[in-house]
Amino acid sequence: MRTTIVVGLALACPVLAAAGSAGSAGAAAQGSAPTGAYSADLAPVNHGGSGHVELDLLGTRLAVSLTASGIDDGVHVAHIHGIRQAQAECPALGRDVDGNGLVDLVEGLPDYGPVVRTLSNGTSDRGTDLQYERTFKLLDNGDAIASLGRLDQYAVVVHGVDIDGDGRATDPDVQHDGSDPDDNEVSMPALCGVISPD
Ligand SMILES: [Ca+2]
Ligand SMILES: [Ca+2]
Ligand SMILES: [Ca+2]
Ligand SMILES: [Ca+2]
Ligand SMILES: [Cu+2]
Secondary structure, three states, rough: HHHHHHHHHHHHHHHHHHHHHHHHHHHHHHOOEEEEEEEEEEEEOOOOOEEEEEEEOOOOEEEEEEEEOOOOOOOOOEEEOOOOOOOOOOHHHHHHHOOOOOOOOOHHHHOOOEEEEOOOOOOOOEEOEEEEEEEEEEEOOOOOOHHHHOEEEEEEEEEEEOOOOOOOOOOOOOOOOOOHHHHHOOOEEEEEEOOOEO
């Protein structure tokens, strides 16, 4: 019975949230759509490589320029990951909870969170180097880009790792044991970068 004492403390916090909106009347002419230039440096999660992403948020549109190099040959799906109003991070090797030497898609979820916007073009982004510029108007769930809010709550993840060393990151089930994440070359995170304002 002693453990129930702390439950009431969380209820006091909403008072603080209301104070932030009073001072913004001078910016009202610009509306509420977020704008700004952001970028992310991509570092390896599994195997090697590096990359860089420029993101220009223009209210209802998001222009993305992505480059990557030194990654395993194969399919490279890329996403913006995160949960709005939560700071997304990139996983370290300590997230390899099953000890197979790879931080797989699910093992990294506590850091980068779920997919909010796919940046890749189907499965046509292939090779050891990537370079593309694309503009987006909607999130993967159909919501407007503006609902992302500030982009520094998110991370960019580039997937695709050649687990079995056959020269291609294309096999979603290397071990032929079903659709689990630990041996999925397509969903395996290759690079990750936290988005920050320029
Ligand atoms: Ca693992
Ligand atoms: Ca392979
Ligand atoms: Ca499998
Ligand atoms: Ca497996
Ligand atoms: Cu992803």
